Amino acid sequence: MENHSGPILLLVTDNFLRSAQCMVNGREFMQDNRDAVLPIVADGVRQDESRNAYAVPTQFERISDIIQYINYWQDQYLDLRRQKRELEDEIDEETFSDHLRSVRAISGETSEFLRLLRNTEHVTYEELEETDYEMIFRFIGDINGWEKLKKARASRVMDRVPAEAVEAASNRNSEPMDDEPPVDIQDIPGMDMLPDDPEEEIEDDGDLVPDETEEEIVSDTSYQIEEEVEEIEEEIEEHILVEDDIPAESSSGPEEIHQNGAVYATEEEEEEEDEEEELVSALDPNYILENLHDWVSGGQTEKAIAELQNALQQHPEHLAMRYQLAHLLVQHEDDFSEARSQLATLLKYDSKHTGALFLSGELSEIEEDFDEAVGFYQDVAAIDSKFPEVHYRLGLILAHQFEDTQDHAMMEFRQAIAQHPENADAHYQYAMLLNEHQKALDAAAIEFMETLRLQPNHPFAYYDLAILYHTQGNLEKAQEAYLKAKALNPEVETPENDLAFGLTAPAEPEPVAEEPVERIAVEPKSQNGVVEEHIKENQEAAITTPASPENTVEMETTEATMEKSNSELIIERDALAALKENIFRLEEMIKARDEEQEKLKQQRPGNGKTVMVTGATSGIGKATAEIFARNGFRVIITGRRSDRLDAIEKGLQDEFHTDVHSLNFDVRQVEAVENAINQLPEDWKNIDILINNAGKAKGLDPIHQGRLEHWEEMIDTNIKGLLYLTRAVSPYMVARQQGQIINVCSTAGKEVYPNGNVYCATKHAVDALTKAMRLDLHSYNIRIGQVAPAHVEETEFAEVRFDGDKERGAKVYEGFQPLTSVDVAEAIYFMATRPTHVNIQDVVMLGTQQASSTVIDRSGR
Known part of the structure; x- marks a missing residue:
């Protein structure tokens, strides 16, 4: 049904809920198609020892009803594991393992599937029959089809009514019935699947046989009313009576006997039943998972952990509970050791459980085992490339914890951005790599700007932009970006930065003392090739030109100018170097502060x-x-x-x-x-x-x-x-x-x-x-x-x-x-x-x- 678009009628029986072919991927199907599904609940069929068929009610409204199916699938899984060990040499390993995996998945998802089914509007087969399948026609939006079907079925019923009953009915009616034209029912969907005679029943082998207790329609309305009253009374009695298998004597005291002979439960028996049901409910995975959020959000984390631990003793292979337990241990208890133990157990049952793998990767990151973290994250990405944040986490580790992995990190950040375009930090990290690793300044500037669009108060993006613009020689833009960076993050404001971005003037150089002309020939210290060439040319001119008074004055002026220019360049170069050196220090300070704030945030009431x-x-x-x-x-x-x-x-x-x-x-x-x-x-x-x-x-x-x-x-x-x-x-x-x-x-x-x-x-x-x-x-x-x-x-x-x-x-x-x-x-x-x-x-x-x-x-x- 994956590619089906449109309404889906899902026939659910006891047989369905016990069939691996039916239940595999059931939870995912219900989650994805819940609004498009109309479940129709009908009785299942089983056979006794003599191979006689009998009906089995299909029920999932009560927790005790759901538990029977949870236990069934867990027993199936354990039984299959036992068979695999005992029949290892006699089975097709690959086929058996596939089936075992399917049953394991079903055993972990049965409670969630039934919960979704229970919370989805559904109808019983009996209700459909009584209403001429009205619910189906309304579900598919074909009310006209339902009207046609009602008329057709009524017409066929009237054809079988004895003539004297019809005549008696017409005599009682003061207004004659209008003759209705014959109805063409051939175009009604599913008409070919209905029995020709609505009073016929279907035997187990599917053959149609006449109902042996066929009755004529009785016109006595008083008899019909009495019959309905009796049915209502029977329903009331069924609601309050204890089931027939209650023994005649009870160790808790004598039973109560109604005047008509019916057996009622005593108050003590009812209390015992309630206590037993509460105990079963408390250990039911479905009950626990449904209440987990309320316990945690209500400050009852310890209770949530205790409930999960108790339930896992009864259901050790319930993967959802084990994962939730590991998550709570990490998030609320900082018990990484026990969380790892739970995750390791979970992964033995299901080595491809992406949630457990990702959480294991996060624990490895916390413990700074980055090789192991990368391994877990790569396993997650291989199983589900769209798993939230997996590419982002990989990118961070590869960019900051390993050498020569920047290209791989850039690839991971590109995937993270494609998966989640609103991740501001993914854009920022990608921009840093473009800027520093690939020297793609224009592309980096675009990513920095996108970072600021998504997170206008980013503490470093404007600062990085300022350095980038300065490198490009765009001093006006560099200064503008630096001013914004200072406003957002005062820690970037230093004398060196103010000097580099033109907010303060460089200090006046020391006066140049008069020295012999020969000193001009000393090698310049500037690293700027253009300036060096300019100085050398002037040095050569000074050596070859006679030292007239005019030349001496001009030479001294040129020398002073060159030394001043050289000094400014050295100051500017040192300032830019200081900028880059300060980035890492500031980032560490911000990171430490953010971590402390996050820790305090987690501790707040x-x-x-x-x-x-x-x-x-x-x-x-x-x-x-x-x-x-x-x-x-x-x-x-x-x-x-x-x-x-x-x-x-x-x-x-x-x-x-x-x-x-x-x-x-x-x-x-x-x-x-x-x-x-x-x-x-x-x-x-x-x-x-x-x-x-x-x-x-x-x-x-x-x-x-x-x-x-x-x-x-x-x-x-x-x-x-x-x-x-x-x-x-x-x-x-x-x-x-x-x-x-x-x-x-x-x-x-x-x-x-x-x-x-x-x-x-x-x-x-x-x-x-x-x-x-x-x-x-x-x-x-x-x-x-x-x-x-x-x-x-x-x-x-x-x-x-x-x-x-x-x-x-x-x-x-x-x-x-x-x-x-x-x-x-x-x-x-x-x-x-x-x-x-x-x-x-x-x-x-x-x-x-x-x-x-x-x-x-x-x-x-």
Whole structure:
């Protein structure tokens, strides 16, 4: 199906899920075609000892159902390995090994395949029959075909109804049935595969036989209703009854007997079953891999590692779990030795596991075994030439750790750039090789400029460009690039550099003492061939020309000029040499600093967690974004003013070295909110903390004088905006069973004050919504809370309330010390960083001099 484009109907049975021919590459197929596949689930077929066929339900909704298939394939793999050892001399080695590899791959991918299948919209064969295959026709976009099929099947059923039943039905109907024209069903896809008689059944050998219990259509509708009620009652009983194989007696106590004789499980038996199911779930690879991200992002890395280790004792050949364990040991524990052990075990099972090979290469790099690292990376590239970063990593090692491998390094960087054109450092490294190794200055300049386009604040690209332009003799461009380099990286500013790029004048040479004319014949020290030739010519002229007074003066002047020119060239040459010598020193300093910053970044409490702050362009929102960024959180900031967002995003990234993503939209526009959240990159969609900060007050008028546009703006922002964001983000939290929402309320949500009518009403709504959200979401392990501050300085609150009147807004805070935006941000951060079992639901904050909205001590700060 690799080259098939269009809808795919996938018939899944128990036999399918136990067939290597069907399951090989199943996970990859489902991942690549998930949106184009409609799985149809039907019963499988097995045979008993007498070779009589019987139906086997195909189920994968419960974890216990999935486990049976995981165990089946792991048993198959172990059995095949045993056979290979025992029958080594009797089998076709190559063919058997290929089959063994396929089964091994299936055993590692079964849980993921079934998870994808379970999460893909699917339909049972019985449901298709009951709806005349409606789901299929809708899936392929042929509703007309479905209508034709329904009519055709109805027509064929009516042909078999006895004449007296038809007559009785027509007598009961007050309106005669319209005669419908005959339907041409030959053009309906798949009609030739349907039985001529819908009441016929298919035996195991595929032959059609009449149904032995064929019945006439009964017109008594009361009988049909009674039959449906009985079916519903049977379904309810089946749902609550224990399966028939529960023994009549139980060691845990007597069973409960219903008056109709049915056997029920006792409470103790149910608890035991629940505990057994929980134990199985805890060791199930599918369960562990599904929850791994939540454990790690929730700060439970030790639990994640322990769960993986326990599960691997039961499933030692589960490659995905072993790889994840190695990755966690490296990233969070710095336990390289144990990680290498896990990777070595994994590679024994699958020597071509690219993830394990690449991680092994990274460990070798860390341990500075560069020969081994190159070997691992080359293995990865040979298996999958498009594996992320493999060519880039090879290029770095070959360029900086080995001699005479620059040409190979350039080839690797070219492949890295072709694979990932946005990799700024790949362009930079390639430019360095073009410049220093190949002396292709024009090509190098182009790559340096591309580096700066992708990373405008690159610490060295402008500096390298400056040297390149100087080498080409373009002093104006060289000076311009050097100035930009200094602005980005002050460490490149040295007296030698300033001199070389013309920012300072060379020192005046020492006065030349009068010496006999014969001294002119001394060999010049300049390395510049043109200057040397010029000096020699003047020396010869001095020797052959009589030393008249005029000639002596001219000769002395020429000598002084030449010595001055020679001195300047020597200074310039030394300055350029110093530039190049300093590059390596500066690079080492920057590298060491970056490594230290990265180490500190990994240790920060917010590492790996994502927080979204609305209304982050000023005040509380901006201060909140800063405190989370400072502590290593990945921060999504939102606001209406794109210029401010861009500046804040860059500022947070530069100052705190964390990932920041800005979203420019108005919370009052529901479509804009939905689009912004839906279009987030995949790695930003798992928002751990949502801070609904966006809000405002407009006007301070009594209710009979209030402006409608002010009311609407406050209601749309303070209430609807909060609701829109919560509705867009919370489903992701519910799906992950994890998250936190903090609403920024106000003391105006706790009390009212004169002329604050509508603003107070909106904040009372926030208070009520916070309580209601807590009730709705607590069962999903989602924490809900709010902070309700009084007057807060360092915000635009009062200025916005009075339509930009800064003077009037400033008077609100005269004579007392209110809260600051940082005070509120610190309270929010405290709420967000409590242990996961702690939920702070409400924080009310006032300045010491403010007792309520209207009672304030304005005696001075």
